[in-house]
Amino acid sequence: MSTLLDIRQLSKTFHSGKGSVSALQNINLAVKEGEFITVIGPSGCGKSTLLKIVAGLDVEYDGSVKLNDRDVTGPGIEKGFIFQEPRLFPWLTVEKNIAADLSLHKPEIRKKVDELIELVRLKGFEKSYPRELSGGMAQRVAIARALLRNPKVLLLDEPFGALDAFTRAHMQEVLLDIWQQNKTTMIFVTHDIDEAVFLANRIVILKPRPGTVQKIVPVELLFPRKKSSAAFQELRFKVIGEFEKIEELELVDNGAGI
Amino acid sequence: MSNRAEMLVQPIRRTKERKSSWSGLKWKARLNDSMIGAILPVMIVMVWQLAGKLGLISTFFLPTPAMILESFKEMILSGELAVNLSISIQRAAAGFAIGGSLGLLFGLLVGFSRKAEHTLDPSFQMLRMVPHLALAPLIILWFGFGETSKVFIIANGAFFPMYINTFAGIRSVDNRLFDVAGVLEFSRFKQITRLILPAALPNILLGVRLSLAVSWLGLVVAELIGSQSGIGFLINIGKQNSTTEVIFVGVLIFAIVGKLFDSFVRLLERRWLHWRDSYKG
Numbered sequence: 001m002s003t004l005l006d007i008r009q010l011s012k013t014f015h016s017g018k019g020s021v022s023a024l025q026n027i028n029l030a031v032k033e034g035e036f037i038t039v040i041g042p043s044g045c046g047k048s049t050l051l052k053i054v055a056g057l058d059v060e061y062d063g064s065v066k067l068n069d070r071d072v073t074g075p076g077i078e079k080g081f082i083f084q085e086p087r088l089f090p091w092l093t094v095e096k097n098i099a100a101d102l103s104l105h106k107p108e109i110r111k112k113v114d115e116l117i118e119l120v121r122l123k124g125f126e127k128s129y130p131r132e133l134s135g136g137m138a139q140r141v142a143i144a145r146a147l148l149r150n151p152k153v154l155l156l157d158e159p160f161g162a163l164d165a166f167t168r169a170h171m172q173e174v175l176l177d178i179w180q181q182n183k184t185t186m187i188f189v190t191h192d193i194d195e196a197v198f199l200a201n202r203i204v205i206l207k208p209r210p211g212t213v214q215k216i217v218p219v220e221l222l223f224p225r226k227k228s229s230a231a232f233q234e235l236r237f238k239v240i241g242e243f244e245k246i247e248e249l250e251l252v253d254n255g256a257g258i
Numbered sequence: 259m260s261n262r263a264e265m266l267v268q269p270i271r272r273t274k275e276r277k278s279s280w281s282g283l284k285w286k287a288r289l290n291d292s293m294i295g296a297i298l299p300v301m302i303v304m305v306w307q308l309a310g311k312l313g314l315i316s317t318f319f320l321p322t323p324a325m326i327l328e329s330f331k332e333m334i335l336s337g338e339l340a341v342n343l344s345i346s347i348q349r350a351a352a353g354f355a356i357g358g359s360l361g362l363l364f365g366l367l368v369g370f371s372r373k374a375e376h377t378l379d380p381s382f383q384m385l386r387m388v389p390h391l392a393l394a395p396l397i398i399l400w401f402g403f404g405e406t407s408k409v410f411i412i413a414n415g416a417f418f419p420m421y422i423n424t425f426a427g428i429r430s431v432d433n434r435l436f437d438v439a440g441v442l443e444f445s446r447f448k449q450i451t452r453l454i455l456p457a458a459l460p461n462i463l464l465g466v467r468l469s470l471a472v473s474w475l476g477l478v479v480a481e482l483i484g485s486q487s488g489i490g491f492l493i494n495i496g497k498q499n500s501t502t503e504v505i506f507v508g509v510l511i512f513a514i515v516g517k518l519f520d521s522f523v524r525l526l527e528r529r530w531l532h533w534r535d536s537y538k539g
């Protein structure tokens with residue numbers, strides 16, 4: 001498999017009146033086509049910043065970010081983005097939200113939208129408005145909307161963070177379904193270690209201040225995965241171990257700072 | 259997760275509701291609501307009529323509802339009312355059309371362009387603070403007592419609510435939806451037609467409503483200052499002839515027609531803004 005996304009020596013500093021915050025420092029990551037990457041790390045370690053840069057929503061950074069050997073210079077449909085909240089257009093029905101700027105009168109769009117509605121299991125809700133949907137359903141609409149554009153990579157920023165555990169588990173299944181059917185490359189940011197292990201080919205663990213890669217953990221478990229299996233638990237502990245290392249570092253840091 | 263079970267049936271229920279909204283239960287409930295609204299006015303009218311009949315109040319200053327109704331009937335039968343009402347409506351409509359569309363136009367312009375905002379908005383805000391009535395003498399001085407000054411006075415009033423609300427509507431579009439438009443690669447044109455305008459529509463419609471109301475109110479000013487026709491003219495005549503009933507009929511017409519306009523825009527709001535998820539009481 002070839003490299004789809006190539007991040008080299010990526011650094012990002014936020015400048016504000018109060019001074020500057022180094023959000024990311026020297027991030028290197030090569031993502032292969034069709035790979036499922038999860039990014040995990042403590043709050044404020046730069047996960048969203050990283051994702052926004054890859055999406056082209058933030059273009060002020062040092063280093064290089066290349067998608068298919070081309071520099072990322074702005075947002076676009078080849079980089080689908082799922083925000084933490086669904087961000088649907090409240091005045092459009094489910095199917096029109098998915099189509100957005102494209103016309104449902106075109107047969108090929110109509111057909112694809114119908115297929116996607118089936119894929120995200122929203123049949124019967126085509127004509128519903130966002131206010132009539134539950135959080136999980138709305139997030140599935142957002143996913144379908146991104147998928148309609150055939151993105152090369154789908155970027156997800158804690159997409160299931162606001163959902164209850166039950167819906168969340170269901171959505172993870174839906175996402176894996178989509179990934180296996182469409183072979184879309186995924187970069188998935190999460191707070192949840194279980195979620196990170198359950199979905200990933202590789203887990204990127206970030207540590208904060210400044211945001212750097214602490215470790216990249218490959219996950220070679222076969223799908224479908226069982227969260228209760230011994231191998232799963234073993235990996236989980238490995239990730240938790242890395243987190244503990246970060247915490248120890250933080251304690252030393254803070255101690256020195258006082 | 260009881261929420262989810264509800265969600266499964268909701269859309270089906272909604273479409274059914276829409277079809278049967280003019281029959282059955284819903285209709286009855288609506289009738290009930292409007293009946294509650296009618297209780298207070300009906301009671302007042304009854305007490306009023308009784309007080310007039312019993313000589314508790316002077317019917318010269320406060321004619322009884324029956325007298326007003328009588329004069330109303332006469333004016334309808336003579337065709338006087340229809341003629342004057344249609345003239346008034348035409349004036350208000352012309353003023354609203356000119357002022358409202360200019361307000362919409364400048365609201366859009368200033369909303370979309372920061373440069374336009376900096377050059378135009380301060381002046382508009384200043385002009386907005388000048389009361390209608392203060393300008394009227396000046397306008398009459400310039401344009402005389404003809405139709406031009408009447409339409410001008412109305413248009414001047416209609417402009418500002420439309421301008422301010424359109425401007426505010428455009429500027430209140432959720433910034434996070436702009437990120438979405440970027441990620442979905444909306445063209446600049448689609449960004450305007452598919453994002454900004456629909457998102458600003460609630461405010462724009464509010465502008466239409468307020469602007470219509472101001473046009474209607476401006477009409478009174480314009481017609482009372484001096485005119486040979488219109489509802490305001492009828493009121494003036496009533497004053498000159500000391501026929502208080504006629505004044506009352508004029509006032510009533512203003513109230514009823516104004517309310518009808520407002521109801522019409524609210525109907526549009528319900529049609530176009532049904533997607534809004536807000537408190538409905």
Ligand SMILES: Nc1ncnc2c1ncn2[C@@H]1O[C@H](COP(=O)(O)OP(=O)(O)OP(=O)(O)O)[C@@H](O)[C@H]1O
Binds near residue numbers: 014015023046047
């Ligand atoms: N627009 C901004 N201006 C200034 N600083 C910012 C801005 N956005 C983020 N930061 C800083 O950059 C760092 C990383 O922020 P980011 O939002 O990427 O964290 P995160 O890992 O996504 O956190 P969380 O898990 O809480 O979402 C934080 O220290 C934050 O204070």
Ligand SMILES: [Mg+2]
Binds near residue numbers: 047048049157
């Ligand atoms: Mg974040």
